[in-house]
Amino acid sequence: MKEQIKKLYQEMQEDISFYQEMGIPAANRLGGALKSIKEIALRLKATVLQDGFQDEAQEIDFFKHQKPLFVCEQIYLTEYATVFLGKPSLSDGLLEAYYLEELKCLQLFINRFGFLYQCYKMEAADLDHILFLRDAGPSGMLLPDMADADPLFSTNGDYLWAKFMAYERLMTWLEDELKRLRGGGGAAVPQPAEPAGPGGLKWTGETINLVEIAYGIWLTGQLNNGQVSITEIVEFLEKTFRVHVGKPHRRWQGIVNRKRLGYTRFLDECKLAIEKRIEDEFAK
Numbered sequence: 001m002k003e004q005i006k007k008l009y010q011e012m013q014e015d016i017s018f019y020q021e022m023g024i025p026a027a028n029r030l031g032g033a034l035k036s037i038k039e040i041a042l043r044l045k046a047t048v049l050q051d052g053f054q055d056e057a058q059e060i061d062f063f064k065h066q067k068p069l070f071v072c073e074q075i076y077l078t079e080y081a082t083v084f085l086g087k088p089s090l091s092d093g094l095l096e097a098y099y100l101e102e103l104k105c106l107q108l109f110i111n112r113f114g115f116l117y118q119c120y121k122m123e124a125a126d127l128d129h130i131l132f133l134r135d136a137g138p139s140g141m142l143l144p145d146m147a148d149a150d151p152l153f154s155t156n157g158d159y160l161w162a163k164f165m166a167y168e169r170l171m172t173w174l175e176d177e178l179k180r181l182r183g184g185g186g187a188a189v190p191q192p193a194e195p196a197g198p199g200g201l202k203w204t205g206e207t208i209n210l211v212e213i214a215y216g217i218w219l220t221g222q223l224n225n226g227q228v229s230i231t232e233i234v235e236f237l238e239k240t241f242r243v244h245v246g247k248p249h250r251r252w253q254g255i256v257n258r259k260r261l262g263y264t265r266f267l268d269e270c271k272l273a274i275e276k277r278i279e280d281e282f283a284k
Contacts, residue, residue: 001047001048001051004047005047008040008044008070009069011040012036012037014246015036015040015250016033016037016077017207017246018208018246018250018254019032020033030077030078030081037070038074040070041074044067045150045153048062049152049153056129056133060132060133063131063155064131064161068162068165071158072163072165072166075162075167080170080173083170083174096178096181096182099181100178102170103174103175103178106170106171107171109167110164110167113142113160116157120164130156131155131156131157131160131161132156132158134151134155138156139156139157143160146159202241202243203242203243205266206266207245207251208251208255210237211245211251211252211254211255212255212267213237213267214234214237214248216264218230230249231248234248
């Protein structure tokens, strides 16, 4: 079961990346990502209820470490969108005050559940039998209302752990935004250079653009007289340009869903750029 859960998590991460890179309005990207997360969460639930747990240790591990990873993404995306879409645009001063207020709200939540937050941070196991077993019964502790109260797929603590994860990420994002507003917040720590492909080349554009190229190459049979799969082409481009594209058929859906923006948005931009270059040369 653990391998199935791992595959579902990887699929969820690919879906989130896919929607983030689509050239559609932010609200549509959020809706698509949340819908995908919900569908994967239902599959996760079906897997768990079908296979069950070997013992209490496995059940605790799932509700303490694995299920919260999925719920965290849903909470984070929803809260991030709320903060992002509510940003004031009049001045940096108002924006800074807005971010500080949001940070304060997140910190108040963590302070409210301070004892349990310390258990979360320390990976303490003393309360695991109360927080992460489905038949533990009422805990008698202060806990937030659970979005998923299904007794077959919820425990006293799994939703709170997911919320801690999501709120920590939100706080990190807000702190980074504040540093940016204040001029960077000090010298950046040098990071080791990421290995590049042949000749020092690395793809820095949107990965969905590389998918357009890959499908263009495949559908017109440009490699090996057409005797090559789209997966092989994508893997070749990933290795060459040091970029992660993911499953080609999933990324293809992103292209198919671009009805309003045009299916070949990037290739159309390439065509226009080449034509402009030629016209500029003729003009000279």
